[in-house]
Amino acid sequence: MPAHRGRFIAYYRVSTDKQGKSGLGLEAQSAAVKARLNGGPWKLVGKFTEVESGKRAKRPQLEAALAACKKHKAKLVVAKLDRLTRNVRFMLTLLDSGVEVLFCDMPEVSGAMGRFILTSMANVAELEAGLVSERTKAALSRAKARGVKLGRTGAEILAPKFRAEAKARAEQFSPILHELRHRGLTLRAIARELTKRRLPTPRGGKWHPQLVARLLERVDAVA
Secondary structure (H helix, E strand, O other): OOOOOOEEEEEEEEOOOOHHHHOOOHHHHHHHHHHHHOOOOOEEEEEEEEEOOOOOOOOHHHHHHHHHHHHHOOEEEEOOHHHHOOOHHHHHHHHOOOOOEEEOOOOOOOHHHHHHHHHHHHHHHHHHHHHHHHHHHHHHHHHHHOOOOOOOOOHHHHHHHHHHHHHHHHHHHHHHHHHHHHOOOOHHHHHHHHHHOOOOOOOOOOOOHHHHHHHHHHHHHHO
16 A cells, blocks of 8 residues: 555544444544555544534535645545545535545545546445435335325334434434533533534534433433
8 A cells, every 4th residue: 555645634424324324433434544544654633523414515524624624735534435425516516625535445546537436436326325215215105005104204114213313323422422521511511512513413403401411311321
């Protein structure tokens, strides 16, 4: 493996619907980054963690990571392509930002060929996400045809998925909450800190002490 010289900013992403399936948690992503950069002089000058779905283009932590890359004249390093995006338009926007990106699960290819490979892989990932969505809708339609009462949201069929997502979210937030509790912060202070870090709530609202308390209960339950 060729030596990797220079500075790097690590970007980690975990999502409630994918982390459990992929098995690629924060520790695994960090290990992948260290393994890829091993073998040459390099310096990790920053790291940013996003808790977000790969389908969404709005990611404040990624924006902060890109800004840090420009400030420190560093490359962005990502453990896996699908940790970054499943949206082709967003990928093209990233490529046009001028920040070099290194994916640990891909060869380091730059220039026109690198752009072609990245956009092609992003297209495949977006297709896969679309097919999963279509299969889910088809399953709900078949269940409805069999007489299953789905309600307005199909909650009866999707309840296991929601429980799995709640468990995955608790696992994702566990390291952060452990750090904040170790600092002796109150529930209100933890809510302020999560808001400051721009970490999303399950439903996209604001963090408040009661919500933090419920999340802590889930974290303790899966510990």
